[in-house]
Amino acid sequence: MVERSPAAQSLRRSYVTADGCRFDVIEMSVEHHADRSATLTYWLTVGCPGHPDEHWVVALPWGDKSWADVLTSPASPPPDRLRQLVHLVRAHLEEWWDTKGHNRRSARMGRRIA
Template structure:
């Protein structure tokens, strides 16, 4: 396990005529994606995790201040 290591997935999102840059932080559990040649099922599960977090952010960004801070609206 990679203790103390983390990464941030930075995504540019275009939806409903809006553009956003969203930063989703991840910790040591997800760091295994960077260990050489990760298994295909690991890549799929982390991609799925990111898509779930992005969906949650989109649906709650107008109500949850902490989550809203993860995104910045682009012009």
């Protein structure tokens, strides 16, 4: 089932980092768990200046239960909370991107696809 909450729609948007890396979100899903945690799965094309584009599937575990209401609400959450969540998730994606080559935990979160 495709996640259509306002939070999922915002988290699905592509963006460019300050250093010029482009995170094109092809698809994104949210898997909710019984303990109120979630897994955010992204299908991405990442392009950084001077490097060829790479295609990845990345599963970000989201254990911070204080965001469960924002992730599950069918109504629009307060804009400041939504912006903060988007900022945090993007920071996690960028951290994964920067550390996947030398951090085993980060490497296990993503899988390069053709």
